[in-house]
Amino acid sequence: MAGLAVGAVVVLALLVLLRRRYVVARVWGHSMSPTFHDGERVVATRRRHYRVGDVIVFRPRSRTTDVAWRIKRIAAVAGDPVPAWLETDHPVVPAGRVVVVGDNTGHSEDSRQLGYIDLAAVAGAVPHRAAPEGS
Template sequence: MAKGKSESWEWIKALVIALAIAAGIRYFLFAPIVVDGESMMPTLHNGDRMIVNKISYDIGKPERFDIIVFNAPEGKDYIKRVIGLPGDEIEYRDDTLFVNDQEVPEPYLNEYKQSIPDGTLTDNFQLSEEIGTKTVPEGHLFVLGDNRQHSKDSRNIGAIPMDAIIGKANVIFWPVDHLNVLE
């Protein structure tokens, strides 16, 4: 009987340790997220399930075109693409991104732009018109959804504070036919 209790106790301890490790990984390292809406189409689709790397920005900094998840002012988590880094001047002219007066290609949008009836995905704007400053403020990012005509992003909610970032979204794991590692 003592052997049975001992074996049961070992199983319980192993289960508790496994659950603690799983909770730690989910809370501190990686978390699943479900894409809600069409603001990141065609890159991400409504209902796609992704893994968010929560430590990527603890050991590095966001880069232009990273896809990030952040706490939005409305209390929801948003998923958007980084367009402007701190100190950048951002402008769109004739559906072309200019960063610090240099044209920056957005190859991930090429195919989508061809499918738009009038051919314009991103309307002309300057950063100062959208967030009230000429450059992205220190400690902030300027983000846009890939579906520019149907996205609530920095043009509506302003620059995103770095401390609002949950992590970098870089793996779509469901549905299986969307399985992809995002660059």
Template sequence: MDSSGWLSALALFLAVGLLAESVRQLRRRWLLVKVEGHSMEPALRDGGEVLARRTRRFETGRVAVVLAPDPVLGWAETRRTGSRDALWLKRIAAGPGEPMPDSGDPVPAGHYFLLSDNPIGADSRRHGPCPAAAMVGVVIREF
């Protein structure tokens, strides 16, 4: 192979590597989540998809993507399903120090009080405030 062949092969290898790194960086920042269930209706419909941005900054009123709690232990343990985490979409009703709906007690530091838009959904009323470590991101757009 002559030098131009080596340069072409090297350029192709670098282009593929750059593309792979770009995809990896996009996946670190963005997340596509399928809406499952009716807990967020009418805002989000079962079977739809949302684009979420991974972040550590959360504002009251936004829809958050969170790790689903364990059905028995609640937020004390997050549920793992194979290699992917089970995710919930819930509206942030109150942040750290803000009054929790119904009780008026302040949300503990490092936690968020999450609610379903539809009253039939499970949320912080059942599982308690969600630890910030279980918060993944915020919804940017619905598809």
């Protein structure tokens, strides 16, 4: 009986550790097509540093939909020049923030509408998938 309790505690501890390291999110919509498809599940890994081109999973500041997680590609990181398509008064991306965009820009709510994404809201990065040609 005691062995069973110890085993349950070990399993529970492992699950807690895994949840801190990985996040499973579902792709909603077509903003990341053709790289990711509506309904597809992705696993994001928490990181300390993110780069341009990384696909990240994050919680938006204000949730206008029932979607808990958003999945977008990083277009610029702190210290990078702000992309011309993002209307802002800043010449560079502020510290602790990133600019994101969907691979299917015509059907994406991204930094053009959401503004900068705070790194504290980022759950992790999805293992590398290259952006499709022309995006």
